[in-house]
Amino acid sequence: MSKRDLLLEIGLEELPARFVTASMKQLSDKVQQWLTEKAIEFGTVEAFSTPRRLAVLVKDVEESQKDIEEEAKGPAKKIALDSEGNWSKAALGFVRGQGMTSEDIYFKELKGVEYAHVNKFIKGQQTAQLLSELQEIISGMTFPKNMRWANQELRFVRPIKWLIALFGNDIVPFSIADVKTGRETKGHRFLGDSAIIEQPERYEDTLKEQFIMADPDKRRQVILDQIKELEQEKGWIIPVDEDLLEEVNNLVEYPTVLFGHFEEEFLELPAEVLITSMKEHQRYFPVKDKDGKLLAYFVTVRNGDDRHLDKVSKGNEKVLRARLSDAAFFYKEDQKKEISDALKKLDSIVYHEEIGTLAEKTARVTAVTGALADALNLKAEKEMALRTAAIAKFDLVSHMVYEFPELQGYMGEKYALLKGEAKEVAAAINEHYMPRHADDIVPPSVIGAVVSLAEKIDTLSSFFAIGVIPTGSQDPYALRRQASGVVQILAEKKWDISLEELIVLGLKGLESKGILKRDLEEVKADMFTF
Incomplete structure (x- = not known):
């Protein structure tokens, strides 16, 4: 049998960066699955993506199905x-x-x-006669969020602007949302132009000529190489956060790394604040010296070439300056408030309509913390653990955490130290959120671990008490993560308390608060099974 290459490209308005990689993989998987189901033999498969395109190139596709x-x-x-x-x-x-x-x-x-x-x-059919079914593969793709445009009925991640479907030299004819397949692709918005793909195997090279790096792995490596060159040139350390790198890589089609500077006075802000401001709002990488100290520089990635980088850098500096000025203002304003004033505001914040306010949750966690400390015979640490539990949520009403929710706990530690709390209590405020994710550590201190356990078991007990139990992929309150944290802490600390005893401590008192809406023994059994 003779063979041809198959190219499929979907041209779109800019995709959200967090959707790009998964969408590229979905398209590639669906095409391979279709070829396999149709008994059409094929060779290697290459997937491509940029913010404006998803593509798959299948090499050596047989011209007919197997008999x-x-x-x-x-x-x-x-x-x-x-x-x-x-x-x-x-x-x-x-x-x-x-x-x-x-x-x-x-x-x-x-x-x-x-x-x-x-x-x-x-008898196997000719592949060319079947390829129009690729239309159904594209229109059947799923995304976290869809949209409709103009008068189209199709719901898709973003409006489709062009389609390429080539089997060797031939166009595979079909249309989606009034867009017909062809061989014309689009280059970089500002540096490139439209281009004709004559042969599928020329896809990547043709796009390079139009300032498009279509292979995300190669694009990612270009960014890393340029960052490494900048490190060597300046004598800097540029920590590369993998999630940020993934996002930046999916925001650009032709990457060029550059750096900028901000005022030294902003270094008085906590490092977490600076890094979060740069990362979350601006997608910048921080810069450190050889000793790990944060420097008044940032690194970013431009979607374009290296012309007029000084102007681009100044524009980025101006935007970051405004962000950091806001952060500095929030930091100063937050310090004017006392912890007791912040705690009063928790009375008016509903944690869950059937479970109560944040203040009520704090009271329950404090009670569980005391009971847990007694059960573990932690006499020396009990007082500090109770203080931690009582104030652990005060930073949630701060300007800084309102602006950057991911700083909860971190800011609690900073503000607690500034307000004269014991350093053990301040550290435990941060630690009680640990482990925050699958790769995170458990709270290092005994105080932090006790409060973390109390917090997590109260969360689990409360939701199970009202019948909110994760099913399948649905877990809106991240109860699996909470339960995993409980197990991790118990396994790490090797305390003389069983999971059953901990569950009893968590459920104690829920009935008197009107939270227990199910049979107590049934809730215990469900929690232990979970």
Whole structure:
């Protein structure tokens, strides 16, 4: 059989960066699955993506399906033949369904019983005749969020601007949302132009000529190489956060790394504040010296070439300056408030309508913390653990955490130290959120671990008490992560308390608060099973 390459490209308005990689993989997987189901042999598969395109290139696709020769089993002989030896309706229906005739039937014994069989031959269709089904693959793709545009009925991640479907030199004809397939692609918005893809194998090279790096892995490596060059040139350390790198890589089609500077006075802000401001709002990488100290520089990635980088740098500096000025203002304003004033505001913040306010949750966590400290005979740490539990949520009403929710705990530690709290209490405020994710550590200190356990078991107990239990992929309150944290802490600390005892501590008092809406023993059993 002869072979051809198959190219499929979907041109779109800019995709959200967090959707790009998964969408590229979905398209590649769906195309490979379709080829396999259709018995069309193929070679290697390359997937491509940028903010404006998803593409897949399949090498060495056979020009027709494989011919299929297979044996089909029908009814038993006693059913296939009537009493007079004629073919029964069952036998005739069997061969008709296989596209054969009664003359093709033969009998074959299986486990002592003879069955009617036929050998059928299915001639493979030409691949080109089947490829229009790729339309259904594209329109059937799923995304976290969809949209409609103009008068189109199709719901898709972003409006489709162009489509390429090539089988060798030939265009595979179909259309989606009034966009017809062709061989014209689009280059970089400002540096490139439209281009014609003559052959699928020329796809990546043709896009390079139009300032598009279509291979995300190569694009990512270019960014890393340029960052490394900048490190060597300046003597800096540029920590590369993998999630940020992934996002930046999916925001650009032709990356150029550059750096900028901000005022030294902003270094008085906590490092977490500076890094979060740069990362979350501006998608910048921080810069450190050889000793790990944060410097008044940032690194970013431009979607373009290296012309006029000084102007681009100044524009980025101006935007970051405004962000950091806001952060500095928030930091100063937050310090004017006392912890006791912040705690009063928790009374008016509803944690969950059936569970109560944040203040009520804090009171429950404090009670569980005390009971847990007694159960573990932690006499020396009990007082500090109770203080931690009582104030652990005060930073949630700060300007800084309102602006950057991911700084909860971090800012609690900073502000607690500034307000004269013991350093053990301040550290435990941060630690009680640990482990924050699958790769995070458990709270290092005993105080932090006790409060973290109390916090997590109260969360689990409260939601299970009102019947909110994760099912399948639905876990809106991240209860699996909370339960995993409980197990991790117990496994790490090796405390003399069982999971059953901990569950009892968590459920104690919920009934008197009106939270327990189910049978107590049933809730215990569900929690332990979970």
